[in-house]
Amino acid sequence: MNLIRIRSKGQITLPLPVRRAVQADVGDYLVCEVRGDSVILRKAPVYPRASFDDGIWRLVGSAEDKEGREDVSVDKHKYLGDEL
Structure with missing residues (x-):
């Protein structure tokens, strides 16, 4: 078991043995889940x-849509979060 202290801005440092055990490195993301009085961290x-260059956009809308939906590839900037 490792003892971790919470700093003034709510920051913690994960001990090296913990980071090694989950293969976490600088820049990795962790998912935080609260269960009762426990905090669970998982590598995300x-x-x-x-x-826009992903091949999936050539396929989207290429099949016949029997439900009258529009081709979403024309609005792909919305899905990718980019501006035109």
Whole structure:
């Protein structure tokens, strides 16, 4: 067990043995979950950011839509969070 102290701005330092055990490194993200009086930290999976060049946009809307939905690829900037 490791004892961790909370600093003035709510910051904590994860001891090296803990970081090694979960293979966490600088820049990695952790998910924080509260269960009762316990705090659970898990390493978060990180996926590369989507881009306009991703091949998926050539496929989106290429099939016949029998429910009358529009082709979402024309609005892909909304889904990617980018401006036109």
